[in-house]
Amino acid sequence: MSTVPRDLLRQMFEAAIAAAQPALCVPANLPEPPKGRLVVIGAGKASAAMARAVEDHWPGDLSGLVVTRYGYAVPCERIGIVEAAHPVPDAAGLAAAERIRALVSGLGADDLVLCLISGGGSALLALPLDGVTLEDKQAVNRALLASGATISEMNCVRRHLSAVKGGRLAAACAPARVLTLLLSDVPGDNPMDIASGPTVGDPTSCADALAILRRYGIDVPPALLDVLESGRGESVKPDDPRLAGCEARLIATPQMALEAAAAVAREAGYPVHILSDRIEGEARDVGKVLGGLALQVADRAQPFTAPCILLSGGETTVTVRGGGRGGRNVEFLLSLAIALDGHAAIHAIAGDTDGVDGQEEIAGAVIGPDTLARAWTLGLKPRDSLADNDGHGFFEALGDGVVTGPTLTNVNDFRAILIGAPSHEVKP
Known part of the structure; x- marks a missing residue:
């Protein structure tokens, strides 16, 4: 000693x-090539490095786009890399989320979406629901970060204000199959809390999100409050048939x-x-x-x-x-x-x-x-x-x-x- x-x-x-480096944990978890297309999407601080690991070990054609934190980009040839802000979202993250959602729209049952998710994805994949502005999301994010709320509580609120979180991104991929590779940054490794679960069903509700905001005394704009109180912000639930072809796999954990x-x-x-x-x-x-x-x-x-x-x-x-x-x-x-x-x-x-x-x-x-x-x-x-x-x-x-x-x-x-x-x- x-x-x-x-x-x-x-x-x-x-x-x-080193134990959680994508080059180490991604290759062994790659799927068999699909009959149709492979589309790679993702968000998080590790998403660009994960994308590079996919490119280095994938035997066939692929295309896609991932969004990562400023300074965390890794050069890729076939998968686009966008950098955006963390922990408070910005316009670059919003534009990237719109592009990612467009990429997975119109896919068929023979296609496969490989989703690369890691910590930080909640802020980086920022696409507000109709009626919620980016400025609204930024204000709520800042208030949650300063409130003392747990990561699970913060992500519950985020899931109900987003057009892609809480299973919505997976629903947009249907009828294509979705395999999500997850680097967990949350206590308990619950997939719905990693980047706010864009490709997994969410059992929590708008009422849960409202209770969290009230618990920490966080004031929200009237339009945002209406999204939650009206139920328009309800997320995709685990038994939704659009998620039938979805699998989430933890590949690195705390x-x-x-x-x-x-x-x-x-x-x-x-x-x-x-x-x-x-x-x-x-x-x-x-x-x-x-x-x-x-x-x-x-x-x-x-x-x-x-x-x-x-x-x-x-x-x-x-x-x-x-x-x-x-x-x-x-x-x-x-x-x-x-x-x-x-x-x-x-x-x-x-x-x-x-x-x-x-x-x-x-x-x-x-x-x-x-x-x-x-x-x-x-x-x-x-x-x-x-x-x-x-x-x-x-x-x-x-x-x-x-x-x-x-x-x-x-x-x-x-x-x-x-x-x-x-x-x-x-x-x-």
Whole structure:
């Protein structure tokens, strides 16, 4: 166990990202060629890399279009790539969604639509229902992102305001068959919550969406409210006959990424405990809870014996109250560091596997026993930074941010807490 803790944590994070690379997980899941045409569509931060993997391994003709986040494009020859905004949709995403819907219209029963879906698709595939404007969708998106709503709750609202989500895109493909390959970025891996389920049936209702908006006190424009109250926003249900020829297949998940990271840790000699791949809740609260658990392990040898590494995934939330530069992973880490209070034997990393935490081009950060002391030396007040939702500003000042650039995949958040490393191994 002589590996520098910070280096080992970075290696584990990189292994988690590598395990979900489309080039690794797409080829084995490609279907048999159809009698008719193959049309490739998709949306998400990994969709362009997924499209390239299809092109590299497909034996016959194909055509199509996918939409990905700005900076996440991968060159393709036969599949068009469009870049659009995330996490708040823009006109480029709307135009791409219109083109994708047009591509699948008029297909026959011998045709096959291969849909490539990954995290981020909810914002990137933005086609409002009649009566809802792009500006309406942008306003609701911003309000949901700041509200503290879970990803499942946010996507329920999105499904009922969209002309392509909640199974509507699959319905537009009928009678063609649809195979959807999914990279999951949601706790529990429910296909209807990955990019808001454009090709899977949705059992939730407009009434559910309205209840969520009211729960978080989100005001919506009258026209949008009418779409929900009238039922015009009702999604396509799982028993809809237009979905009879549809299959959804998970090809990469948060659990797979955690297992890959665990293998790296075990190779370095550390026992590993995967706590969960679906932890949700306020990021700062999760930081307190996991901080308490780490201290119990370090000081009481309960429920595990140190040295060891605790892994977890999922998607926390941040209720924005301050004016800082925040993200859920750095908010978690800042809260964790405060809870640990400089414990000499505990280090941690947290990051979003897509390389973007919140709206910053920073994946996350690392902490160690000296994090708080170095912050105080620089005049930073950790509790004030947390109150201001300024995790990125805090870790940027320390030089402890983790920057990966576009990872071209997305299996949600990654957290690792290393307990029991000797303090002399801490990097200066």
